[in-house]
Amino acid sequence: MPHQCTNCGRVFDDGSKEMLSGCPGCGGNTFQFHPEGTDVPSEPPDAEPPDPEGSGTANTVGRAATRVRDFVSTDDPVTPDSASGPPESPPGTPGRSDAPSTGDDAGTASASTTGPATDTGSNAGDTGPDPNTPWPSERDDGGEDLPTDEDGIIDADAREAARAPDTAGMETGGGSDATGTDNGGPLDGSAPDGPAPAAGSSSGSDASGAPNAPASEAPGEGRVASTPDEDQPDISELREQLNDQFESIKILEPGQYELNLMELYDREEYIIALQENGRYVIQVPEQWLGDQPGDA
Amino acid sequence: MGLLTSIRSSISKLFAASEPRRIGIYGPPNAGKTTLANRIARDWTGDAVGPESHVPHETRRARRKENVEIKRNGSSVNIDIVDTPGVTTKVDYTEFLEHDMAEDDAIRRSREATEGVAEAMHWLREDVDGVIYVLDATTDPFTQVNTMLIGIIESQDLPVLIFANKIDLEDASVQRIRNAFPQHETVPLSALEGDNMDEVYDKIAEYFG
Known part of the structure; x- marks a missing residue:
């Protein structure tokens, strides 16, 4: 064991x-x-x-509460409206720089919440739910935690969130999983008061340094968890590029061809017949040389 | 393959003694390569090399005219002329449909043209001692294919002459070609009309003799 x-x-x-x-x-x-x-x-x-605060459920809850407090306190001066303007947040990038693992747009709208999510790291895909709760405007309107389509960023993340529940559910169901609590809290209503303002000011706190707490706790597990998502497209792009590079004749459809002249020139063997089915008949240099030793 | 091999081998046996330089006529499709090859062959041997056409990719296999003896200033130069398919990066059968060609024929022509380009590129690597690069003086010479081919030829240290063809046409601009490849000698001509062929043969003798 x-x-x-x-x-x-x-x-x-x-x-x-x-x-x-x-x-x-x-x-x-x-x-x-x-x-x-x-x-x-x-x-x-x-x-x-x-975590210095202990372990298990208490720890998780405590941590979440701490974060909520941080967010609220640091964001007091920030009104929800101004907070909803993610583009203003460049100064907060230090916090975000620790969370880029999750990669995408989540960065602007939910950088601070991304931090906590990644720090637990067990399922980076769950970072989605965070941005749902954050927006105070929705809260103020009496809206539910679920995302609306009004804001592109929120919506995008929310869709991820909608997909996430499978894994998130497993985690939270497992017990006092830190990730579950962090992400799920707002959704399952276990901490309806806290997350609302906290999240509401999330973008603002992003700028004002609240991410410090999550950042300090984000040793990188989140990065690892999300890496596969980012690697996938890179590999396929790379493969495509390589194919483009190494293919000497690309058959787009019968009668339409793209030729890579340098490839054709560089190859020792050369193509003497193209078949309808996309196959080539090639001249192999060994045979060529063998048949005519006298050729200068 | 066997046919090609036997042709090559008979050629090399036949001309082993005199060792004429093999001069490849290269260039984009429809630049007038075959017209030029025919002009040279007719002028010095009486035979033609191959059929000419306005339809691009008329020449889809490299054709040789061997042992063309060009006499200049009391001496003579023996060359093999290799007329090659026009080199391009894209071959599309729909281009041929505009020339009243059935789709099946167009597709077949397209496939053969592609094979021809592959063959031409291979011969450039293995099989030529000098290059006549033919350009249509009425079109823009700054193309990827021209730049790439001239670059390859330069990297091979092959002697190269650039022929600005079709000067009988109104919108021909020899200077545009000179500007594009200032490092090489550019010879204006009309292969179709036979304009300036004297200079053409002088330069061939000078560069490839």
């Missing part, structure tokens, strides 16, 4: 899949590996506690 959650001390078998999405007991996502034959301490190691 070599893996132990550094948060609650729960132990997992080697190769356990449970821990892949965070500790089901406490939502922690740091584990210590204990090689075969070594003793697994019953208590989690003190050396690397991710």
Whole structure:
């Protein structure tokens, strides 16, 4: 049983899949590996506690509350309207720079909330729900947490959120998962008062430095979690580029061809017949040379 | 393949002694390469090289006229003329449909033209000792294909002459071609009308003799 959650001390078998999405007991996502034959301490190691505030549900709730407080306090001067203007937030980029893992537009509207989400890191895709709650204008209007289509940014994120519940649900269902609480709180109404103003000022807090808290807590797990999403398009683009580069004759359709002259020139073998089915008949240099040794 | 091989091998045996320079006539489609090749061949051997046409990609396989002896100033120069398919980066059969061609024929012509370009590019790498680059003086010479081919030829250190063809046409501009490739000798001519052919043969003897 070599893996132990550094948060609650729960132990997992080697190769356990449970821990892949965070500790089901406490939502922690740091584990210590204990090689075969070594003793697994019953208590989690003190050396690397991710959170000073304790563990488990209390910890998560406490952390969320702290963040809410931070947001509220730092954003007092910011009115909801001005807060809704994400473009003004460049000064807040330090906070965002720690959260870019999630990558996309979420950055502007929900940078600060992205921070907390990524810091728990167990499911970066869940960062979506955060932006839903944030906007005070919606709250003020008595709107639900669910996104509206009025704001493009919110809406975009909200759609992700709509997709997210599957994983989020699993996490929250698992217990006091940190991510679940952070993200799900506003949605499930467990902390309806807090998140509303906090989130409402999220873009503002973004600019005013509230992200410090999340930033300091975001050691990078979130980045790892979201990497695959960003890698996918890059790989396919790269593959496309390589294909473009290495293909000497591209058959667009019968009778329509694109030729890569440098490729044709560089190749030792050369094409002497194009077949209807897209195959080539090529002249192989070895045969060529073998047949006419006397050729200068 | 076997046919090509035997042709090549008979050629090399036939002319092993004299070793004429193989001069490739290159250029974009419809620049007048075959017209020029025919003009040269008729002037010095009496035979033609191949059919000429206004339809692009009339020449879809490289054609040779061997051992063309050009006499200049009391001496003679032996060359093999290789007329090549027009080099291009795109071949589209719909282009041929405008010339009253059935779709099937157009598609086949397109495929053959593509093979021809591949062959021409291969011969440029393996098989020519010098290049006559033919351009239509009525069109813009600043094209990707021209730049790339001239670059390849330069990288091969092959002697190259640029022929500004079709000067019999009103909107021909030799200077535009000179400006495009100032590093090379540009010879104006009309292969169709036979204009300025004396200078053409002088330059061929000078560059490839």
